[in-house]
Amino acid sequence: MATATVLLPSAFATAPPIPTTKTLPIRNASSSKVYLLRFPSSSSSSYSFSSKLTFRKGLIKCKALRETSRDSFNGRTVYQGVYGPWAVDPSDVREVILYRIGLVTAAVSFIIAASTAFLPDGNILADIVKQDLDLFYALGTGGLGLSLYLIHIYVTEIKQTLQALWAFGVIGSLATYFSLAQPVGISLAEYVVENPTAVWFVGPLFAALTGLVFKEGLCYGKLEAGLLTFNIPTVLLGHLTGLMDDGVKLGLLGSWMALFLVFAARKFTQPIKDDIGDKSIFMFNALPEREKKALLEKLEQQKLISER
Known part of the structure; x- marks a missing residue:
């Protein structure tokens, strides 16, 4: 079973009903691979949510987001997606x-x-x-x-x-x-x-x-x-x-x-990442509806705070 890790921003750590230390095995909506989706605690996360929300209810733009931040994670380049940082895995x-x-x-x-x-x-x-x-x-x-x-x-x-x-x-x-x-x-x-x-x-x-x-x-x-x-x-x-x-x-x-x-x-x-798209979206799509709703509510709160 191929695994990959996607780190979501610390803003998600307190979103109910997801515990801050919870690791969820989920299946990618675009393939049969299983990923481990981790939600780091607010004290250990070094990421902040900087992408603008460009989605409407039930609709997300097709084109992958342009790079908004880059960092190094286990020797890989990290890209900032709609729902958090992600990296390209060998798989x-x-x-x-x-x-x-x-x-x-x-x-x-x-x-x-x-x-x-x-x-x-x-x-x-x-x-x-x-x-x-x-x-x-x-x-x-x-x-x-x-x-x-x-x-x-x-x-x-x-x-x-x-x-x-x-x-x-x-x-x-x-x-x-x-x-x-x-x-x-x-x-x-x-x-x-x-x-x-x-x-x-x-x-x-x-x-x-x-x-x-x-x-x-x-x-x-x-x-x-x-x-x-x-x-x-x-x-x-x-x-x-x-x-x-x-x-x-x-x-x-x-x-x-x-x-x-x-x-x-x-x-x-084309760069490999272009054909992958925004992998954080696939991770989001694979979550149960209850957890999707919780994350969206938290994102809306973050958006309101950032606009003040």
């Missing part, structure tokens, strides 16, 4: 790297498979790729699933919705492959290209991808992610409805490939 680094590897796997698999639309018939490379289209589809689907499992989203319901869309897309893809594509001896991707109505079955998978890139664009202001948010559904809906000619579809498909590659590559230029 956090592993999760973020796996999240990014999942995105790269999805992007590369999609680009290789989609390249057959631009290669001439009889091309050796195109023939090799067409023989393994189902393999690339499976690899891309698995990579996307890994990223959706590890993605850090403050609102758990949104994360679960994206994961459910992915699951429906997998079920629809398998059903389409075994009941429709395989009997006629073609790959799933080829069947969807030749039968636009099949988009209904595989569409949820790409809806989950659209949600992921939308989150990335919203949180980090990435242009390529914002463009992908519109590009992906446009291509699929254009193919489904038949209102888009092949030339336009190829142009949009090519831009999808280029944007997806840039999107996946640029993930490795």
